[in-house]
Amino acid sequence: MSEWQVALLVFTAQLAGWACGRFVRRRLPPEHLSSTTRDSVVILAGMVATLSALVLGLLISSARTSFESDRASVVEIAADILVIDRALAQYGDQAKPARDALRGFLERAIEGMTLYEHRIDAEAVTQEPMPHMAQLQASLLALAPTTEAQRWLRARALTVSGELERARVLFAERGTGSIAPAFLFVLTAWLAMLYLALSLFAPSNATATLTAFGSAFAFAAGIFLILELDTSFRGVIRLSHDPLVKTLELLGR
Numbered sequence: 578m579s580e581w582q583v584a585l586l587v588f589t590a591q592l593a594g595w596a597c598g599r600f601v602r603r604r605l606p607p608e609h610l611s612s613t614t615r616d617s618v619v620i621l622a623g624m625v626a627t628l629s630a631l632v633l634g635l636l637i638s639s640a641r642t643s644f645e646s647d648r649a650s651v652v653e654i655a656a657d658i659l660v661i662d663r664a665l666a667q668y669g670d671q672a673k674p675a676r677d678a679l680r681g682f683l684e685r686a687i688e689g690m691t692l693y694e695h696r697i698d699a700e701a702v703t704q705e706p707m708p709h710m711a712q713l714q715a716s717l718l719a720l721a722p723t724t725e726a727q728r729w730l731r732a733r734a735l736t737v738s739g740e741l742e743r744a745r746v747l748f749a750e751r752g753t754g755s756i757a758p759a760f761l762f763v764l765t766a767w768l769a770m771l772y773l774a775l776s777l778f779a780p781s782n783a784t785a786t787l788t789a790f791g792s793a794f795a796f797a798a799g800i801f802l803i804l805e806l807d808t809s810f811r812g813v814i815r816l817s818h819d820p821l822v823k824t825l826e827l828l829g830r
Contacts, residue, residue, distance in 0.1 A: 580804040580812055587765050588797035594769035595789050598776030605777075615778045622774040629767045633799065636756055636764070640806035643755040647809035648816050650748040655820040657741040658683055661713075662828050664734040668720070668727055675716035675734070676829065682710055683825050690810055690818045710742055756807050761800070768796055 578586070602610070661679055665672035717735050722728040772789065779785045805814040 580801050580808065583761060583804055584797040584801035587761075587768065587800045588793050590765045590769040591772045591793035591796060592790070594772035595776045595793070598773040598779075599781070601773075602777050610778070618774050618777060622771055625767050625771050625774070629764060629771065632760060632764045632767070636760055636800075636803050639755050640803045644806045644809050644814075644816070647748070650744055651816060651818065652820050653744050654686070654741060654748070655824040657737050657744065658821075659824050659827060660737050661734050661741070664730045664737070668722075668730045668734075671720060672716075672734075675713060675720065678713040678716050680825070680828050682713055683821060683828065687818055687821050687825065690821070710738075710745065714738055714742075756804065764800075 608614075658679060662676060665676045665679070714735070717731065717738060720727075720731050722731050772793070776789070779789070802814065805812045809816045
């Protein structure tokens with residue numbers, strides 16, 4: 578499900594809980610709506626609200642951590658590519674095939690991120706550039722250094738290419754998001770229960786109803802923003818691939 582669909586589901590669940598509470602209220606005997614019962618329901622609803630706040634805070638923390646990790650990965654990949662290119666440039670003309678493979682890796686990574694932003698291919702951002710990585714490492718291993726400087730530059734490029742591959746694999750592992758659907762399901766159920774309990778004793782007027790709609794919209798919008806942060810490369814809130822584009826402009830210089 579998309580972020581919009583999940584947010585709409587959360588919004589609908591809350592309103593369904595509110596409507597169910599209104600329906601039940603009209604059929605309850607008067608003694609079930611006494612002040613003592615209301616106090617008990619308010620206390621229990623407060624407990625559910627506290628649990629919901631804890632889960633919501635956990636989701637926010639998880640989504641923010643995922644977003645920051647993805648941003649750090651993009652910067653790290655861009656920096657590693659630039660370091661490898663500089664080492665190969667100092668190596669000499671023999672390193673041109675390796676530099677071409679490095680450029681191909683970067684171009685495919687940028688293309689994959691662009692496709693993912695437009696939801697054309699959800700796996701493009703994590704899988705497309707890997708053949709170019711193998712070609713790059715094969716080109717580095719094929720180099721035959723003749724001087725100590727070239728040996729050091731080749732070793733440097735191989736070391737950083739290993740770090741680049743590791744960053745790429747970790748990046749791919751995080752591509753599916755960090756928020757488990759079970760958290761969203763439990764939170765949605767708790768919010769529906771909370772709205773049901775509150776609607777039992779809320780006054781039957783337009784102000785209370787509009788406030789309930791506004792609160793439900795606020796919760797749904799919060800869930801939407803959390804999911805947007807958790808899917809870093811598509812949607813309204815997404816990471817920019819400008820670091821990779823700027824690195825591409827610097828390659829070959």
